[in-house]
Amino acid sequence: MSVSTAAVAPAAGSSNTTNVTKRLQKELMQLMMSPSPGTSAFPDDPCNLLKWTATIVGPDDTYFAGKTFKLSFAFPGDYPLQPPTVLFTTPMFHPNVDMAGRICLDILKDKWSAVYNIQSILLSLQSLLGEPNNKSPLNGQAAQLWDEDPKEYKRLLEKRHQEAE
Amino acid sequence: MDADFPDPTDWIPTPVPGLQALETSLRCQVCKEFFTAPKVTSCGHTFCSLCIRRCLSVSSKCPTCMKPDEEPRLRDNVIFSELVSSFTAIRKQLLDTLVKEKEKEEARKQAEEVAKREAEARTRVEKRSSGDRGDEDEIMEDAEPPHRPRGKRRRQDGVTPRRTQEIEAPRRSTRTSSQRTNSRISSQTVVSLDSDDDGDFQPNEEFSDDDFQSSARPKRKTATRVPDTPTKDSSLMACPVCGRLKDISTIEAHANRCLEARRSPSPTPGVSNGASSSSSPLKRQPVSFSNVSKSQHRPPYTAEERERLRLPKGNASLTKEADLRKKLRDIGIRCDVKGKETKQVLWARLQEWINIWNANLDSDNPKTKMALIRDLEVYERNQQNQKPSVVQDKGFEREAWSSSHNNEFEALVASARKSAAQKKENAEEAAATDRPSDSTGVQTELNGIGSPEIIET
Numbered sequence: 001m002s003v004s005t006a007a008v009a010p011a012a013g014s015s016n017t018t019n020v021t022k023r024l025q026k027e028l029m030q031l032m033m034s035p036s037p038g039t040s041a042f043p044d045d046p047c048n049l050l051k052w053t054a055t056i057v058g059p060d061d062t063y064f065a066g067k068t069f070k071l072s073f074a075f076p077g078d079y080p081l082q083p084p085t086v087l088f089t090t091p092m093f094h095p096n097v098d099m100a101g102r103i104c105l106d107i108l109k110d111k112w113s114a115v116y117n118i119q120s121i122l123l124s125l126q127s128l129l130g131e132p133n134n135k136s137p138l139n140g141q142a143a144q145l146w147d148e149d150p151k152e153y154k155r156l157l158e159k160r161h162q163e164a165e
Numbered sequence: 166m167d168a169d170f171p172d173p174t175d176w177i178p179t180p181v182p183g184l185q186a187l188e189t190s191l192r193c194q195v196c197k198e199f200f201t202a203p204k205v206t207s208c209g210h211t212f213c214s215l216c217i218r219r220c221l222s223v224s225s226k227c228p229t230c231m232k233p234d235e236e237p238r239l240r241d242n243v244i245f246s247e248l249v250s251s252f253t254a255i256r257k258q259l260l261d262t263l264v265k266e267k268e269k270e271e272a273r274k275q276a277e278e279v280a281k282r283e284a285e286a287r288t289r290v291e292k293r294s295s296g297d298r299g300d301e302d303e304i305m306e307d308a309e310p311p312h313r314p315r316g317k318r319r320r321q322d323g324v325t326p327r328r329t330q331e332i333e334a335p336r337r338s339t340r341t342s343s344q345r346t347n348s349r350i351s352s353q354t355v356v357s358l359d360s361d362d363d364g365d366f367q368p369n370e371e372f373s374d375d376d377f378q379s380s381a382r383p384k385r386k387t388a389t390r391v392p393d394t395p396t397k398d399s400s401l402m403a404c405p406v407c408g409r410l411k412d413i414s415t416i417e418a419h420a421n422r423c424l425e426a427r428r429s430p431s432p433t434p435g436v437s438n439g440a441s442s443s444s445s446p447l448k449r450q451p452v453s454f455s456n457v458s459k460s461q462h463r464p465p466y467t468a469e470e471r472e473r474l475r476l477p478k479g480n481a482s483l484t485k486e487a488d489l490r491k492k493l494r495d496i497g498i499r500c501d502v503k504g505k506e507t508k509q510v511l512w513a514r515l516q517e518w519i520n521i522w523n524a525n526l527d528s529d530n531p532k533t534k535m536a537l538i539r540d541l542e543v544y545e546r547n548q549q550n551q552k553p554s555v556v557q558d559k560g561f562e563r564e565a566w567s568s569s570h571n572n573e574f575e576a577l578v579a580s581a582r583k584s585a586a587q588k589k590e591n592a593e594e595a596a597a598t599d600r601p602s603d604s605t606g607v608q609t610e611l612n613g614i615g616s617p618e619i620i621e622t
Contacts, residue, residue: 018547019196026172026197033174048569077548080195081223114220114228115194 020079024049027117039122041073050075053089056122062130063150063157071125073118083112086121093153093160095132095143103128104138171256179263180270188256191249195220195228199253202527203245208232211242215524222478222516236478237403237410241527250529404477424483471526476519481512489515498538517541 028049031041041054052073058064069092074085086108088101096104107116107124137143145153173192176184193200195216202214210229212220218236220228227234401410404420411419466474486508493500493515500511518541525531532540 018543020547023197025170029170029172029174033172033177047572081219111231113226113231114216 018077020075020077021049023080024075027119030117031119036119036123038126039119041118041122052118054118054122056126056129059126059130063154064129067161071122073121080114080116083108083116084118084121086125091160091163093139093142093157094129095134095137095139095146096128097142098138102138104133104136175260176263178267179260180267181263184259184263188252191245191252199249200242200245202524202529203242203249204239204527205242205245206232206234207238208234211245213524214239214527215520218520218524219517222520235403236523246529466526466531474522474526476522478516478519484512486511493518496538497534498541514541514545517544 024043028043038057038059039054041052043049044051044053052075054071054073056069056071058067058069069088069090072087072089076082076084086103086105088097088103090101091099092101098104103125105124105128107113108121132143132146134143134146142153142156145156173185173188176182176188191199193203193211193213193216195212198213200211200213203211204214204217205211206217206227208227208230210227212228217228217239220226221234221236225233225235400413402413402416404411404416404423489508489511490500493511496518498514498518500506500514518537521537521540521544525537
């Protein structure tokens with residue numbers, strides 16, 4: 001492998017407009033033309049549609065109201081047959097999100113379906129914020145406090161969220 | 166990215182935004198493209214042939230409703246392929262017409278505005294000259310103009326929901342002239358298209374709702390109407406060996422026969438689907454290939470041919486690795502000689518080939534076998550491309566990888582050059598004081614920049 005192949009590659013790469021890229025282009029168009037409130041998503045690099053950054057705003061009447069959370073999306077080569085890898089990049093304190101930002105959500109794992117898209121993931125995550133699944137927590141402390149000590153939960157969440165700034 | 170990138174959102178700014186919903190339902194939910202060779206599942210959802218085959222090989226569930234389903238239960242969705250071809254045929258024309266109409270309307274509105282202002286100015290002048298007749302006249306005049314056009318719009322709104330179909334109708338009716346609804350619509354078309362062609366309407370809420378319902382509802386019905394056969398087939402089960410649907414009561418005997426046929430050295434063509442079916446399309450292929458070179462377009466397969474050529478999925482645990490290799494090589498698909506690739510990889514490759522092959526049988530413009538093999542290679546390459554952990558000597562796709570990392574290379578090269586230049590300066594300074602020892606250092610430094618291997622590692 002040499003730099004000369006790297007220099008030639010862009011021409012060869014253009015024929016590489018894969019199913020994945022095509023589909024993600026369509027999703028981008030959809031998101032831009034009719035975004036759903038409280039969510040946004042955009043590719044990090046216009047040349048590489050396989051990595052996106054998204055934001056969701058915490059739904060009202062939850063601990064997360066008014067807060068904005070960033071997420072990273074990494075799409076596999078066989079998307080949409082396989083789900084993207086979604087991580088919270090903003091520090092998060094939630095029963096189903098671990099300290100590294102990994103998310104435990106069925107539709108991102110075994111319940112994934114090829115008809116889901118970025119928008120539906122963001123909406124699911126938004127509702128996950130308000131209704132965590134406390135039965136299978138990734139963050140045990142958060143799950144416990146969520147049920148037992150809302151005040152302490154709120155305090156820790158604020159503390160975590162301030163780490164972002 | 167392509168500049169020309171048709172998408173359902175194209176309709177949002179037009180006077181008929183409801184067409185977005187129409188186009189969305191003419192597109193596959195998996196690939197978001199217009200349906201290619203649409204297939205309907207036994208639960209009534211429609212997908213491209215290839216998309217649903219790929220989905221079902223990942224998990225045997227309908228992607229939309231998660232109901233269990235199997236490949237042999239898929240049925241053609243004939244009406245959808247007609248809808249797609251007639252819609253895509255007129256799409257550009259329709260979009261252009263609607264955009265023009267909107268521009269016309271905006272121009273007209275501006276003209277009206279100007280005229281109104283002029284008229285107001287004139288009446289004021291007249292009033293002033295004829296003496297004060299009171300304010301109520303002025304109020305009346307102000308209030309009236311907004312009323313009039315609105316009334317006009319309302320009236321036409323009653324007509325507009327039909328309009329989208331009207332524009333489609335003349336073409337569609339040639340295809341499906343037997344359909345009652347179409348003939349009714351097209352008879353109205355002639356009258357209304359000519360009579361209210363002014364384009365003097367505005368998109369508003371109630372209208373777009375109407376349009377959505379009129380476009381979406383009947384289609385859903387057609388989608389659910391098709392899978393009558395699969396529900397009747399619910400006592401059927403796919404044979405684990407050949408993949409054919411058989412009645413549950415006879416499946417065991419059938420599977421035994423299939424297995425028997427696989428074992429016997431010279432299988433009879435009637436029973437031995439598992440063993441012989443992979444070779445039958447191969448025999449046919451050269452013939453069709455020569456057809457293509459003549460006409461560039463081969464007529465789609467007949468239903469009978471399709472059934473005959475259809476490849477069964479087989480069963481992973483019943484297939485030996487050596488057989489897999491032989492099968493792939495017989496088809497002409499690349500697979501390594503030394504046995505580096507695991508059975509899993511080979512199996513996945515064969516499954517994808519079967520998906521591509523079977524979907525191609527459903528297509529209106531079937532591709533040649535060579536083209537399909539290329540498709541398979543591209544598909545695999547793109548998959549590997551995204552999994553850096555799999556990147557190894559064999560499956561590693563240089564071009565794709567280097568194109569996606571080209572920026573990083575360039576940045577690295579640039580920074581290397583920069584630091585090299587700096588070091589060179591430093592070295593020259595040093596060389597001024599201590600020439601013999603340092604000059605060699607500079608030399609190696611420069612060599613490092615020149616040779617790409619060092620930059621990469």
